[in-house]
Amino acid sequence: MLSKIFTHFNRKNLNNEDYAFLFDEPPVDEYVVYDTETTGLNPKVDEILSIGAVKIKGNKILASEKFELYVQPTKEISEESIKIHQIRNIDLQNGSKPNEAIEKFLHFIGSSTLVGYYLEFDVNMINKYLKPYLGIKLPNKQIEVSGIYHDKKIKFIPDGHIDLRFDSIMKDLELPIFGKHDATNDALMTAMMFVKLKNISKI
Amino acid sequence: MSLHDQEAFLKSIHPFELLKPRELTKAVNSMDIAYYKKDTVLISPDSISDFLYLIIKGEVGEYHNDELIKVYNNSNTFDADSLIYDKTEYTFKVLEELICFEMKKEDFKSLLESNTEFKNFYIKDLANRIQSAKQKEYTTQMSGFMIARVSDSYLHDPCIVDAKRPIMEALSEMEELKTNCILVEDNGTLGIVTDSILRKHILYNNYDKYGPIGPIALSPIITIEHNDFLFNALLSFTKNSIKRIVVTKDDKVIGILEQLDLLSYFANHTYLVAVQIKKATSIEELKLASADFINIIKKLHAKGTKVEYIAKLISELNEKIYEKLYEMIVPQELASKACLVVMGSEGRKEQMLKTDQDNALIIEDGVDATEFTLYMEKFTKTLIDFGFPPCDGNIMVSNEYWRKNSESYKGEIARWLEAPSGDDYMHLAIFFDAMSVAGNHELLLELKDMIFNGVKDRSVFMANFAKAALLFETPIGMFTNLIAKNNHIDVKKGGIFPIVQGIRSMSLENGIHITNTNSRMRELKKLKLIEEGFCDALEEAFDTLLNLRLQERLRYFEHEEDPDNRIDIKNLNQLELDLLKDSFKIVNKFKDFLKHHFKLNMVQ
Numbered sequence: 150m151l152s153k154i155f156t157h158f159n160r161k162n163l164n165n166e167d168y169a170f171l172f173d174e175p176p177v178d179e180y181v182v183y184d185t186e187t188t189g190l191n192p193k194v195d196e197i198l199s200i201g202a203v204k205i206k207g208n209k210i211l212a213s214e215k216f217e218l219y220v221q222p223t224k225e226i227s228e229e230s231i232k233i234h235q236i237r238n239i240d241l242q243n244g245s246k247p248n249e250a251i252e253k254f255l256h257f258i259g260s261s262t263l264v265g266y267y268l269e270f271d272v273n274m275i276n277k278y279l280k281p282y283l284g285i286k287l288p289n290k291q292i293e294v295s296g297i298y299h300d301k302k303i304k305f306i307p308d309g310h311i312d313l314r315f316d317s318i319m320k321d322l323e324l325p326i327f328g329k330h331d332a333t334n335d336a337l338m339t340a341m342m343f344v345k346l347k348n349i350s351k352i
Numbered sequence: 353m354s355l356h357d358q359e360a361f362l363k364s365i366h367p368f369e370l371l372k373p374r375e376l377t378k379a380v381n382s383m384d385i386a387y388y389k390k391d392t393v394l395i396s397p398d399s400i401s402d403f404l405y406l407i408i409k410g411e412v413g414e415y416h417n418d419e420l421i422k423v424y425n426n427s428n429t430f431d432a433d434s435l436i437y438d439k440t441e442y443t444f445k446v447l448e449e450l451i452c453f454e455m456k457k458e459d460f461k462s463l464l465e466s467n468t469e470f471k472n473f474y475i476k477d478l479a480n481r482i483q484s485a486k487q488k489e490y491t492t493q494m495s496g497f498m499i500a501r502v503s504d505s506y507l508h509d510p511c512i513v514d515a516k517r518p519i520m521e522a523l524s525e526m527e528e529l530k531t532n533c534i535l536v537e538d539n540g541t542l543g544i545v546t547d548s549i550l551r552k553h554i555l556y557n558n559y560d561k562y563g564p565i566g567p568i569a570l571s572p573i574i575t576i577e578h579n580d581f582l583f584n585a586l587l588s589f590t591k592n593s594i595k596r597i598v599v600t601k602d603d604k605v606i607g608i609l610e611q612l613d614l615l616s617y618f619a620n621h622t623y624l625v626a627v628q629i630k631k632a633t634s635i636e637e638l639k640l641a642s643a644d645f646i647n648i649i650k651k652l653h654a655k656g657t658k659v660e661y662i663a664k665l666i667s668e669l670n671e672k673i674y675e676k677l678y679e680m681i682v683p684q685e686l687a688s689k690a691c692l693v694v695m696g697s698e699g700r701k702e703q704m705l706k707t708d709q710d711n712a713l714i715i716e717d718g719v720d721a722t723e724f725t726l727y728m729e730k731f732t733k734t735l736i737d738f739g740f741p742p743c744d745g746n747i748m749v750s751n752e753y754w755r756k757n758s759e760s761y762k763g764e765i766a767r768w769l770e771a772p773s774g775d776d777y778m779h780l781a782i783f784f785d786a787m788s789v790a791g792n793h794e795l796l797l798e799l800k801d802m803i804f805n806g807v808k809d810r811s812v813f814m815a816n817f818a819k820a821a822l823l824f825e826t827p828i829g830m831f832t833n834l835i836a837k838n839n840h841i842d843v844k845k846g847g848i849f850p851i852v853q854g855i856r857s858m859s860l861e862n863g864i865h866i867t868n869t870n871s872r873m874r875e876l877k878k879l880k881l882i883e884e885g886f887c888d889a890l891e892e893a894f895d896t897l898l899n900l901r902l903q904e905r906l907r908y909f910e911h912e913e914d915p916d917n918r919i920d921i922k923n924l925n926q927l928e929l930d931l932l933k934d935s936f937k938i939v940n941k942f943k944d945f946l947k948h949h950f951k952l953n954m955v956q
Contacts, residue, residue, distance in 0.1 A: 208386060208387045208388065209384050209386045209454070210384060210385035210387075211384050212358070212384050212385045212453075213384050323409070324409070324451070325408055325409050325451070327357045327361070337385070341385065341387070341451060344387040345449075345451075348387060348389055
């Protein structure tokens with residue numbers, strides 16, 4: 150009920166009707182998994198460096214239509230963060246301007262339900278750009294993969310400690326790790342987690 | 353970015369490593385990832401998929417009429433056949449939950465179009481599978497290796513010059529074509545000039561290098577048809593000790609196949625062994641060369657080579673050993689006055705692992721047979737030392753009975769034919785398979801002719817000879833269940849011997865000189881004595897039985913146990929069990945055929 154009210158106000162704030170499609174009914178059994186690489190972990194000060202996203206239709210991960218984008222930051226990337234995500238300043242020379250990136254991203258996700266691992270952070274990062282630009286926050290439904298994992302797991306080990314680290318979940322679900330962690334790879338792997346979790350009742 | 357990782361993954365899947373970088377990128381970009389639960393049917397005859405599946409994780413089973421025939425797991429791809437042919441007889445079902453890449457049919461097909469090597473993998477594989485589906489043969493063990501044709505290998509352009517052409521001119525023409533030999537045409541016949549011939553004539557014999565090339569050319573040349581199996585080219589290299597062979601298409605020269613190029617096809621050292629045998633100057637060296645056979649057999653077997661061809665190759669090498677040993681042991685003046693023959697399975701070129709010796713010596717009339725006694729005793733002893741176990745029936749040159757003058761053989765053969773008793777049918781059968789390996793070959797031919805003439809219009813004799821094929825029950829029951837004793841089945845009694853004996857009888861009856869069972873079958877097929885389709889099935893059954901026996905024997909060998917003819921059916925997988933059943937069914941059909949052909953019901 151509350152979310153309906155939120156959606157209502159959010160819709161009212163939209164300042165560009167070209168993006169009304171974001172508020173359409175989400176397509177059935179279609180999802181978008183996305184992940185961002187950022188300069189740090191604080192949405193207030195940090196910036197997005199790249200976005201990776203992939204669609205899921207039923208049990209298929211549409212890797213052939215994946216979304217992969219670099220974003221030009223407003224300031225130089227610190228040495229510290231380069232070491233973590235291995236995106237250098239030079240890698241972003243041909244990247245998109247932030248608003249451009251947001252536009253492309255919104256067109257890719259449409260009104261689909263969003264799926265992610267610690268999705269809240271990635272949503273906040275997008276909202277940081279979206280709010281001042283279009284006046285709204287991401288209106289899409291959201292599904293937290295580690296949440297589904299936790300719920301399925303807790304059934305069998307009530308009161309137990311559940312390891313929710315990304316690689317631990319991958320390992321527990323016996324999924325193959327695809328190379329290094331970057332936005333697209335993580336989105337792909339998260340998509341696999343989601344599809345598998347969708348199909349199994351117990352872990 | 354991640355494209356990289358997916359490319360790396362794809363590249364690790366054969367045959368995708370054959371793709372060029374551009375094609376690989378395209379492939380990666382066109383693939384989706386799918387998840388399927390256990391028991392999902394991905395492909396079936398009624399519903400063919402539009403995707404090529406590449407397994408990231410999980411297991412898929414291929415079924416034919418509800419029978420599991422193959423399992424695919426990590427990094428396997430399926431099913432190219434149904435994509436190429438738009439139909440399939442097989443069903444693919446998920447055995448263990450599956451994560452896989454899916455490549456769309458159009459994208460897969462465009463890769464086939466753009467990359468020949470990639471295409472060859474699937475097309476060759478397909479050809480193999482069509483062949484194997486026919487007889488439900490080994491799908492997995494077969495490789496492109498056996499079906500490679502001469503034209504598949506790299507062929508050098510032929511340099512053909514007229515016999516009157518000055519040598520120096522011919523040489524520069526050869527160099528221009530970047531080839532290593534010159535073919536010389538002289539009134540329609542071809543000769544060959546190689547480096548070694550040039551060296552011999554120009555450097556040693558001072559032949560005029562500006563003179564015509566014709567007189568120094570060597571002819572006739574050894575050729576092979578372009579669509580013949582590469583394997584036969586290898587046999588020819590070994591047999592003739594040559595380094596290159598002229599490739600023809602409808603009798604016209606189209607190129608030269610060099611030994612080096614051919615060898616790159618074969619990752620074993622068959623040829624090297626042949627050279628070792630040839631170069632051996634002492635019995636010790638010869639022994640060393642023969643010790644390596646088991647490795648060759650293992651490698652060829654692992655590659656899925658038909659047993660028939662492995663056996664032929666090994667026989668070829670064995671023959672060389674016999675020949676060389678004969679040369680080393682028997683003094684020159686005596687050597688040409690006798691003919692050394694190998695008999696039984698060795699004579700038929702069907703012996704592989706050194707089982708037992710079956711050999712004999714035919715001595716020219718007028719020569720004292722006792723002159724050979726010491727040499728032949730040494731011959732047998734040396735072979736035993738080489739690892740050829742002595743024959744249980746003492747059918748060896750060290751035995752006087754198998755070492756005598758032509759005249760004495762004739763007397764025995766006459767007796768075998770006129771008043772056979774006891775072992776005589778067997779002796780005739782063994783001797784009929786004789787093949788000469790050293791000395792004067794004519795001596796054997798003469799005796800064989802005598803045998804052929806002796807059985808003409810002797811239907812009762814032929815029936816008695818042939819009925820040995822029915823001696824043992826085929827180990828298969830009414831409901832095509834295998835009849836095994838403690839899980840063991842004797843495939844020699846059960847199938848190999850009946851086929852060999854039946855085919856031998858028909859060859860004897862029809863004057864067929866060749867000794868190899870497969871070659872005899874082909875000859876009988878050509879003469880329309882056995883219907884073509886049935887003969888093909890019989891050949892496949894024969895190959896299957898030999899193959900299963902070889903597999904079992906190699907296993908014995910690994911455990912250093914003595915090999916026999918029994919197969920432990922616990923060691924067989926479902927496909928192999930089916931193959932075995934099918935083979936025995938065919939053997940039963942063949943027995944019926946023999947009963948009818950030789951009117952075996954008339955003799956008891």
